Structure formats: C-alpha cells, structure tokens
Amino acid sequence: MAKLVILMLQDGNFDRGFQALLQIRGDNPPTETQIQIPGTLPPAPEIPALLDRWRSSFRSLNMARIEAISTQIVRPDPQVAGELADRLNEWLNSGDKKWRQIRDLLLQNSHEQLRILLETEDIHLRRLPWQAWDLFSTGNYKQTDLAFSPRSYQQPQPSFSQSQAVRVLAVFGYAKHLKLELDRQVLEDLGDRQADIEILQQPSAEELRHLLRQKSWHVFFFAGHSQSDANGEIGKFKLNEREWMEIVDLKNSLDWAINKNGLQLAIFNSCDGLGLANQLAQLHLPQSIVMREPVPDEVATQFLQEFLRAFANRESFYVSVRYARGALEDTFHHQYPGVSWLPVICQNPAGIPPHWEGWLNPQRSTVNSPVNVDGFPPLTVTREQSDAAIDRAAIARSPLTPKQLIEIGFSLSVISTVSLLASYVWGTSDPWIQTFGDRGWTIEMARGMLLIVGIIYLIGTKFSREAAEVFAFRSPSNDPYEILNLFRWFVRVFSFAIAILLLDHHLWTGPEELKSLVESTGSDWLNYRLPYLLYLPYSTINFALTVWLFAGGSYAAIEDLLDLRSQSLNLKNKLELINEENVKDDRACQYILDAFKIYCYDVIYLAKRYTSLFSGLATAILFETIASRSVFGQDTLSESAKAWFWVGAIVVAIVLLIIFWGFSHYETVFQQTSHCLSKFEVNYQQFEKENNSFNVLRRISRSNLSMYLGVLMFLISIGLMFWLPV
Structure with a gap:
C-alpha cells in the first residue's frame, strides 16, 4: 500500500531542538492519518555554521543564475559538504529517545511505496540538504525524494480533460551572461514526447498574465535570474531587462491557471528559489521545483535535461527528480561539492504527484489519475488546524530557552x-x-x-x-x-x-x-x-x-x-x-x-x-x-x-x-x-x-x-x- 509520510518540525531552534510530529497516511487514494507520533529533535547548535559555510561556496559563483553575485570568488571546499552531511546524519540518526521513535518508524516503513514531506517554516531547516540523510539510501527510500510541504493547504480543482500533448509554457527571462539557449533546446526536444511548447522570450508582465489565463497548461517553466529574501518567504524573477516580477504580481493569473486551467507543475530553473516555492504553495499549486541556492549555469541545464529525460519517459515525478540528482552528483561533485542538494520539490499534500502519461490520457492512468473523493470531506488544512495537531500530540517539554x-x-x-x-x-x-x-x-x-x-x-x-x-x-x-x-x-x-x-x-x-x-x-x-x-x-x-x-x-x-x-x-x-x-x-x-x-x-x-x-x-x-x-x-x-x-x-x-x-x-x-x-x-x-x-x-x-x-x-x-x- 502506498503511504504518505509527513514530518512536521515546529517551535524550536538549533540551540534547544525542535518539536516534531510524524504522520503516516494512506496515499493514492489519500486517507486520513493512520499513525501519529510526537517527538523532539535534539539540539544541534553547530549545524547553522556548517550550513552557512557550504552555502557561501554557491553564493560566490560567478556563473550562477542570480544577478547580485559577489565579485569575490570562493573556491568550493569539498570538506565542508562532507562535514555538513556527516553532522546532519549524526543529528537525524540521534539516539535521543524522543526522536528515535520517529526515526525507527521511518525505517520500519522503508519497504513501502511512499512519499515523504517535510513541513516547517524554519528557513534553516528548509535550507538543509535533507537528501544527504542516509535514510534515503535505505529500502524504497532510494526510489523517492523529500519534498517541502506548506502548513496550510487545500486541494485544487484542476481540469482533467484529455489532452493530445503535454502543454508547457516556457518563459525565458533576462539572460545576461547565461546560456539559456541550451535550456530552450532541451524543451524543444520534448516535441518527440507529445509535448506542445510555447516559448516567451523576455515577455512583458501583461503578456505573461494573458497567456496564463487564456490557455490550459500542465507545466510553467522559467529560466533566467531569480532570488529570494533572507527569510526564504518572498521570491522574484527577472522577466525582462527592465522588470522584476514577484509571485504576488501574478497572483490572480496563477490562481486562475491552477484552479481553472489545471496547472500542475512549476519549474524555476534559476537561482535561490525557496521564496518562489513558498509563494506558489500559498496559491495551492500541486507541486513546484526550484533551486535552493545560486545554481551554476551548466548545472541548471543538466538538471533540466536529466529530469525531463526520465519524466517524459514515463518515470514517476519523484523518481525523475532523484535520477536527475544522481546525474548532477556524478558530473559535478568534484567541481561543486553538494551540487545534488540544490533542486527542491515543494508539494501540496492534497495534490497528486504528476505523471507524463496521466497528463496525456487521464482515463488510462490508474496510478496517477484523480481519485474519487466524493465520500470524503474536502482536503483542506489551515494553519490553525496544523498548530492544533501539534498541540494535541503531547510533545515532550523542550529544553529551556x-x-x-x-x-x-x-x-x-x-x-x-x-x-x-x-x-x-x-x-x-x-x-x-x-x-x-x-x-x-x-x-x-x-x-x-x-x-x-x-x-x-x-x-x-x-x-x-x-x-x-x-x-x-x-x-x-x-x-x-x-x-x-x-x-x-x-x-x-x-x-x-x-x-x-x-x-x-x-x-x-x-x-x-x-x-x-x-x-x-x-x-x-x-x-x-x-x-x-x-x-x-x-x-x-x-x-x-x-x-x-x-x-x-x-x-x-x-x-x-x-x-x-x-x-x-x-x-x-x-x-x-x-x-x-x-x-x-x-x-x-x-x-x-x-x-x-x-x-x-x-x-x-x-x-x-x-x-x-x-x-x-x-x-x-x-x-x-x-x-x-x-x-x-x-x-x-x-x-x-x-x-x-x-x-x-x-x-x-x-x-x-x-x-x-x-x-x-x-x-x-x-x-x-x-x-x-x-x-x-x-x-x-x-x-x-x-x-x-x-x-x-x-x-x-x-x-x-x-x-x-x-x-x-x-x-x-x-x-x-x-x-x-x-
């Protein structure tokens, strides 16, 4: 039986630990929570410093898809990525009693077909390379990937009408110093896989809004410059030489695209996209892929190529992302240590992971087709309900502040x-x-x-x-x-x-x-x-x-x-x-x-x-x-x-x-x-x-x-x- 695992980490910091709640639900079709275990992730005060050292390597790259790049070039230190991964594993494999019961339950379910979502608003936790946890080299965790989940969400109401092609709206923004023509070539090659690609080259804001409303899209793609604020809450991308766009500037158009036209996936193949993913999640987009840090140009292109190669060849969404990570690791791990940690999935828990075949013929796709949920209440979770679930879980006292x-x-x-x-x-x-x-x-x-x-x-x-x-x-x-x-x-x-x-x-x-x-x-x-x-x-x-x-x-x-x-x-x-x-x-x-x-x-x-x-x-x-x-x-x-x-x-x-x-x-x-x-x-x-x-x-x-x-x-x-x- 497929399972959905949601790990909630709230109310804490690295100095005194985090309160945790693990929920396991049935997945595909979705069911109510079957298992719920509270716990506490112990303190790890040295991790933020290690994370900052690793992040500095990518924030100093002169060929990243971000416009505000430091002129001081720092040579990536391979030991920093190794130290961060080692300390992260020691922390997440901690023998602390209040955390071990959560970790052991995750291991006990490693033989199941599953997805794992992390729900947290702490920016340091969202920036951590959770994919380095050796849990993901165990059992069926090898065939999945971790995704971030918003605390409040609802099930979108997309149109599932049959389509003759997977429709992709590709936007190429301001491209100074970038080789975006390689990304364009990768997308155009999808024509052999029943894809209909519409390309906008440095469009105006009004032109983009019009296309989002006018047609149905399965995928929204952007390549160019982007960045997020320090808290990873708000992001923006450079649409053309003169205009920066925030998600809020497209709020009504994206809401229409998601709930009326069936938009399923957004891919921002650009830098520092956690803020973009956060704002898209607030619009209840089923899923998005962004880069958590500044990404080198050649890395962004190869990720897109490898992900689409797997996904368009009928691999599942999560397996395709995992496959692309492996390709990045094989190619660039000496040049950019920790490069495979850059891609991030943000998943609406009420949404169903996309499948190429499911987009082309929903009636024939049994695994990824929409589920008849007439007998269930609407899948909607508010922030207050999320907080109440944690409060009811009898989580152990956290250490004194x-x-x-x-x-x-x-x-x-x-x-x-x-x-x-x-x-x-x-x-x-x-x-x-x-x-x-x-x-x-x-x-x-x-x-x-x-x-x-x-x-x-x-x-x-x-x-x-x-x-x-x-x-x-x-x-x-x-x-x-x-x-x-x-x-x-x-x-x-x-x-x-x-x-x-x-x-x-x-x-x-x-x-x-x-x-x-x-x-x-x-x-x-x-x-x-x-x-x-x-x-x-x-x-x-x-x-x-x-x-x-x-x-x-x-x-x-x-x-x-x-x-x-x-x-x-x-x-x-x-x-x-x-x-x-x-x-x-x-x-x-x-x-x-x-x-x-x-x-x-x-x-x-x-x-x-x-x-x-x-x-x-x-x-x-x-x-x-x-x-x-x-x-x-x-x-x-x-x-x-x-x-x-x-x-x-x-x-x-x-x-x-x-x-x-x-x-x-x-x-x-x-x-x-x-x-x-x-x-x-x-x-x-x-x-x-x-x-x-x-x-x-x-x-x-x-x-x-x-x-x-x-x-x-x-x-x-x-x-x-x-x-x-x-």
Whole structure:
C-alpha cells in the first residue's frame, strides 16, 4: 500500500531542538492519518555554521543564475559538504529517545511505496540538504525524494480533460551572461514526447498574465535570474531587462491557471528559489521545483535535461527528480561539492504527484489519475488546524530557552551573592572570620558562580526533560521494569533526607561545631547562629542545583542504558535467528548493516551526551583542588561541606562509569554483527575497519571540545595535588 509520510518540525531552534510530529497516511487514494507520533529533535547548535559555510561556496559563483553575485570568488571546499552531511546524519540518526521513535518508524516503513514531506517554516531547516540523510539510501527510500510541504493547504480543482500533448509554457527571462539557449533546446526536444511548447522570450508582465489565463497548461517553466529574501518567504524573477516580477504580481493569473486551467507543475530553473516555492504553495499549486541556492549555469541545464529525460519517459515525478540528482552528483561533485542538494520539490499534500502519461490520457492512468473523493470531506488544512495537531500530540517539554537560562542564572547569582555578603560582611562574627577568613566570600562566590553556570547549562540543554520527569507526580509512560519509577521515589526520599541534614547543619550542628573551635564572650546567637542562618540561602541553592543535576543525569543514564540494552538484545536476537536459519539473502545483509548503523549512532549519541557532564565534574574537581591548597591561603569549607562535595562528585562519577560500561557493550554487538556478515558476499573486513571501537571513539571525540577540556582539567588537578603544598 502506498503511504504518505509527513514530518512536521515546529517551535524550536538549533540551540534547544525542535518539536516534531510524524504522520503516516494512506496515499493514492489519500486517507486520513493512520499513525501519529510526537517527538523532539535534539539540539544541534553547530549545524547553522556548517550550513552557512557550504552555502557561501554557491553564493560566490560567478556563473550562477542570480544577478547580485559577489565579485569575490570562493573556491568550493569539498570538506565542508562532507562535514555538513556527516553532522546532519549524526543529528537525524540521534539516539535521543524522543526522536528515535520517529526515526525507527521511518525505517520500519522503508519497504513501502511512499512519499515523504517535510513541513516547517524554519528557513534553516528548509535550507538543509535533507537528501544527504542516509535514510534515503535505505529500502524504497532510494526510489523517492523529500519534498517541502506548506502548513496550510487545500486541494485544487484542476481540469482533467484529455489532452493530445503535454502543454508547457516556457518563459525565458533576462539572460545576461547565461546560456539559456541550451535550456530552450532541451524543451524543444520534448516535441518527440507529445509535448506542445510555447516559448516567451523576455515577455512583458501583461503578456505573461494573458497567456496564463487564456490557455490550459500542465507545466510553467522559467529560466533566467531569480532570488529570494533572507527569510526564504518572498521570491522574484527577472522577466525582462527592465522588470522584476514577484509571485504576488501574478497572483490572480496563477490562481486562475491552477484552479481553472489545471496547472500542475512549476519549474524555476534559476537561482535561490525557496521564496518562489513558498509563494506558489500559498496559491495551492500541486507541486513546484526550484533551486535552493545560486545554481551554476551548466548545472541548471543538466538538471533540466536529466529530469525531463526520465519524466517524459514515463518515470514517476519523484523518481525523475532523484535520477536527475544522481546525474548532477556524478558530473559535478568534484567541481561543486553538494551540487545534488540544490533542486527542491515543494508539494501540496492534497495534490497528486504528476505523471507524463496521466497528463496525456487521464482515463488510462490508474496510478496517477484523480481519485474519487466524493465520500470524503474536502482536503483542506489551515494553519490553525496544523498548530492544533501539534498541540494535541503531547510533545515532550523542550529544553529551556537561552533567555530563561540567563534569567534563572542571574536570579540565583544575586541571591547567592547577597547571602555570602550577609554572612561574611554584614552579619559576620569574629569566630566566623577566624575560621573561614575575611576573603572567604570571594572564593565561595567563585564556587557558587561555577556551580550555577555549569549546572544550569547542563540541566537546560542536556537533561531538562529528565529532571522534570523525576519530580513529576506521574509514572513514566515506558518503564516495563519499574526501575525509573523506583529511582524517582529514591530521589525524593534522598532529597528530603539531605534537606533535613542541611537544615540541621545550619541551625544546630554547624554553630555548635564553630563554637567548639572558637570561644567567644559575646552572644551565641550573633557569633555562631546568625552567620550560618545568613549562609543558608547560598547552601540551599548549591544543594538544590546539585540534586537537580544528580536526579536528571542519573535518570537519563538509567533511561538511556535501558534503551541501549533493549536495542542490543533485539539486534543480537535477530542476528542469532539469521545464523540459525542460515539466511544468505542480500536483503538480510542490508538489514543487518542498517540495523547496526542505527545502533552505532545511538551508542555515539549516548557517549557524547555525557561528555559535558564529565567536563563539568573535572572543572569542579580542579577548582576544589586549587581552593584546598595554598593558592588562596585560606580554606573556606567546613569538614561537613567538604564531605558533601566529594559525595556529589563520587555520585556523578558513578553515573559516568555506568554510561561507559554501557558503551563497552558495543564491542560485543560489533563482534556478533561482524561474524554474521562474514557469511554474506560483503566486504565485512571494511565493515570491521570502519566500525571497530577505536574508530567509534574517534567519531565520539571528533569536534568534541568538552571531552578534551575535561581530560585536560582532570590531568591538571592530579598534577596540582602533587605539586602544590597543603
């Protein structure tokens, strides 16, 4: 059964991730949504910079079909395209639980005949080369292509009367420095394929409007100069030497052409066309093809030639675009790295992908003929309905925004500073100063700022959802062994017990300990109890942040390890089944490779997720190592506080050990997979070379600054312990 897959990405950014919703519907004929799964695409803050570097290569070409070209020529760097594709795959194959369920469902449907649409208004997401996702090298995804979809759409009412020829209105605009005669020759050659081409050479706006209204067209084609605004919302094309046209200038004529005359497809074989596609989608055009970036002249011509060669020879619309991409990659990938990513499809979900044979004889075209939808309500989706679908999907909380993180950090910093000044300066006493020093508050402030910044960053960007779920008064939705629920109760009881001890220390034990160290003739309340009471807000903030981090990090570690264990057992069981039944089918081999690739991505994500935690732990240890030595000349921690600090460090270290224990399990699965692949006609030695533990560690550490910083600070701490006097 044919399926239509719609992936919605809304409400987010690369710093805090995107809320996601996956819908799967029947396709041809269209049906209502069969499956709907919410999720969250995790943060990937480095992707926009990589995307900009790749885009700059095409925006600096001097032979592109765009008029406003920079005079500075940048030589395309092949490594940039490779880095962008690698990082994109790591992101989209992320092991994050809230995204993995979407990715796995996409893979489970790879044997179906399907189309996949991406619905988003984020311009960076629309500019990303989604075709580089290795999902499109799996199963039937090899025979399709990703298309962008508008958030609001309706089914057009085209005329499907039989035609003796495929009618194409071809407009050739202002062509300074361009070789548009090659595009014209490609179109004219379609005469052998029952095509009727009408060509307009630099027409006036009125002439173009007249032809759009006067006749029925299957295809509107434009070649020449075009460009879009910075947000990819509005586009324009140069009709002749004097006139630039926006889609809004043709709104009524195009609306008539689409809904009265049956216009099905627009092809803008010109530069920077995302704005054009966006405006055409608002007019409910069934589909369009544009170039996402400035396109070299020879690339534009070859894409048109290869696409029409396949499409006019009865290939499907999506297969034809995919075929043309492959031709561009084969011809130009050394000269223009990432060139096959330039063509973009924009698809109306209510429209039916065009077919050359279907245009010529709709009654004989069963696959692509219009569907009788009399028994269904009109296929119309508004922006409000799209928003409501996402709201109803119970999408998990997204991480805190940078603004919220700054506000929380600033508030806690102010409270901590006031508390320290009150206990060390305004409400201090001689016993307090003699014990902790008159400069102790500066050291304490540095410690407090370190904890506030580090822990809020980790909670806000890495463990926001887990920290919230630990203290939520509802059971986890996926907890077959009740481990997560037991841990949540343990954290609550543990936190309550520590809070009691904290209050006892500041209200009774601490003052008594201070009194035993330094005798004073003044008031016990002013000399011993008041400083500890004023110090309590600072301690409470540090305690709350530490418990929050411990709870979120530990909960995430348990959850991730349970998921990884489940994946490992599932993969091992399938490998054992293949071995027992002695299956040697090529599809089984490809299945093993795909399944292991997913497992490998999950392991890499798991390890990378906790490197920031390791870096934070190393920073705290380094600070305490320096603070406890003669660098400051004064110890500011009581023995109880020191004990609590090292208890916290040990707990976090245990979390990290658990995670790396989970990573060690990778070697077992890797060996079993390699053994299973040795029975197939596949280069399993290459598989072993690419996926051995050493190369996986290299992939984890690649561009992972937090890991290097953590190791460096940990080594410095060890050195200071030996070299600095106590």
